[in-house]
Amino acid sequence: MSFTEAIQTGFRKYADFAGRATLPEFWWWMLFNLLVAAALNVFSVFAIGDSSSLGAVLTSLWGIGVLLPNLAVSVRRLRDADYNWKNIFWLLVPIAGIIVLVIYWLKPSVSTKPGLLEDS
Numbered sequence: 001m002s003f004t005e006a007i008q009t010g011f012r013k014y015a016d017f018a019g020r021a022t023l024p025e026f027w028w029w030m031l032f033n034l035l036v037a038a039a040l041n042v043f044s045v046f047a048i049g050d051s052s053s054l055g056a057v058l059t060s061l062w063g064i065g066v067l068l069p070n071l072a073v074s075v076r077r078l079r080d081a082d083y084n085w086k087n088i089f090w091l092l093v094p095i096a097g098i099i100v101l102v103i104y105w106l107k108p109s110v111s112t113k114p115g116l117l118e119d120s
Helices: 003-012 023-045 054-065 067-080 085-092 096-106
Strands: none
Touching (some): 023 067, 054 067, 067 085, 067 096, 085 096
16 A cells, blocks of 8 residues: 555544554554644744744644544454554553553554454
């Protein structure tokens, strides 16, 4: 899957938590989010009031806008790596939770055997 295909899939499956997301789809999507956030942070040189900047506001709005697709692609990636969707709650554990999830997200895809991803 190419970079543009991953972005298109991310927006097309905006709130689709079912199915799977391959390694390239997931990591291209995450790179896209990082690049957009970095580009929006360029506007941090423009102050808004005493304690905020345009870049911070734009980056926050972007983060809110892609929160649902980020969660959806993360859950699909967990399923593709043969982990239960409930592992997304590792996000609630500071630092260690992100490390655990990155390890899970890096696991290669598993075959699509029947009953493989049944939720219990």
